[in-house]
Amino acid sequence: MDAAALATLVLVGGIVVLLLIGAPVSIAVGLSATASLCTVLGVQNGVLTSAQQVFRGVNSFPLLAIPFFVLAGVVMNNGGIALRLVNAAKVLVGRTPGALAQTNIAANALFGAVSGSAVASAAAVGSTMAPLQAKEGYDRNFAAAVNIASAPAGMLIPPSNLVIVYSLVSSSSIAALFVAGYLPGVAWALVCMAIVFLVARRRPEMRFRGGIGIAAGVRVLLSAVPALLLIVIVIGGILAGFFTPTEASVIAVAYSLALAFAYRAVQVRHLPGILMEATRTTAVVMFLIGVSSIMGFVLSFAQIPAAVSETMFGLTTNPVLLLLLIAAVLLAVGCFMDPTPAVLIFTPIFLPIVTSFGIDPVHFGIIMVFNLCIGTITPPVGPVLFIGAKVADVSIESVFRSLLPFFGAIALMLVVVIFTPALSLWLPTALGLM
Known part of the structure; x- marks a missing residue:
């Protein structure tokens, strides 16, 4: 040998x-x-x-972005941001059927975008929404399924630590990858909303039961603007060239701390605990x-990547079948492995294969992240699945049945993301990042 x-x-x-x-x-x-x-x-x-x-x-200097974005996310999670974003989401979804469930989805997308963590989003938003939905008579398993299925949308919407890891392994532009995740991330949330809409039409307890007036709605939205400005400052500053993603992560920490202190949700005595939590994750x-x-x-x-490449080429030389084969492998991997090590392990193996077919590394990065996000809500390892079931006080077995329609819709959207490169590449191309 x-x-x-x-x-x-x-x-x-x-x-x-x-x-x-x-x-x-x-x-x-x-x-x-x-x-x-x-x-x-x-x-x-x-x-x-x-x-x-x-x-x-x-x-690596770019890697410094990860601990700072993690710290910003922890501060956001402890800084009274979730409730304001939930209230803003409630105003945004308006009178749609299943308004509370739709609010959960919109809030997960918003909170995931500012915190960069699907687990933090499922915990913070889920713990806020679960009692409200239970009070309105929502089925607890369905309410938990809505929270679990929509939480990973924030891993696609920037800033995302998983995207930063992929950019370092693939040597792709962080700015281009950040922007490329917007439309797929929004699409993830929209297909979850579509499932809720269809289910709500058949369930009387999920019908709209009134809302707040225009003036109150405006006040609620204004109260959430400072939190949402974090996305504008971080992503806008990167795109405008005012600072690098690493510098943006430091600005995110400073801004989130200032916001948490302004909301009086965090005090100086809380900082050691916040720093310790961020340190463990980092x-x-x-x-x-x-x-x-x-x-x-x-x-x-x-020379394992070359061997895997030869094996796959031996199975098929059709780029469509090859992408579907890689997607199937990543879906299986995501069921048993956390997204970060999966990106680190499989990017060097699969990236040379897909680029040989002319597939853009940024597009493949979004495909990979989308695949692995599904793994976070899939047993037996799925961290979002477990935390979502825990905050809703339901069992994994009981909630899984309610998750099946969401799995089908998200899998269909994955196929769209794979075979519609413009969904990922249009925004970064239009902004001159590619």
Whole structure:
């Protein structure tokens, strides 16, 4: 057995075994990749090379955007933003059937956009909306399904940490990827709204029961404007060239802190807890990026991307079938793996394949993120599924049946995103980012 084959065997076998015994993904990837290098380079050189790759992987100025956007999201989650966005969403959806459920979807899209986290959105918005929907007589499982299905829309609408990770792995423009996520993210929310509309027409308890006057509605919208301005400041500043995405993340932290203090939802004594929460999340992400750099080195050494490419070309040379095959693989991966390590692992494998067919890396990035967002609401690992069920106080088994129509609609939208590149590329092209 040659060195490349041995390295591949140790890497893949180690990851599978460690995952089966319940080891975290980061530990499984890091130990297996290090063991693979030690096998072919010797223990001393293998450990030294692994350490160098970890340092190389995290020694990146653009990566500083991740901890700052994470901190901004935590501040937003603790800063009284969710209730204001829920109230604004309630005004925006107006008199549509299933108004409270529609409000949940709109609020998830808005809060996800300012926090960059689907889990935070499902927790903050879900805990606010679940009691309101229960009071109106909504089916608890359906209400939970609405919250769970719509929360990942915010992972597509910028700023998104997952998009930042993809941009670093693929060397694509962060600004172009940010803007490319807008229309697919809005489309995700719209198909969820369409399902709610169809269901609400058959359920009397979901009919519109009155709203607030115009003057009160205007006041509610104005109260949410400062939170929504974060998106305008961050994305507008990047597009206008006033600051880089990394600098924008620092501005997001300063702005969200100022807003939280202005709303009197956060005090100085709360800051240590907020910083600790953001540090835990950041440490997990950065450690994943570091150990994935070791694995990337092993993949390159063993020429695994080339082998996967040859295998796929052996199955089909039709670009349509190839994209569907990759989408199916990513959907399966998303069911068992968190989005961040999935992006780090599979981007170096699939990106060279799709670019050989002339598919734009920005378009493929949105396809990949959309795929993996579905995984966050799919058992057995789906974090959004679990947190959404928890805040609604329902079981995974009972809510899954109510999720099925949303899965169908979102899967259909995934097909549209895959085969309609303009949905992802029109905005960045129009703004001169591509």
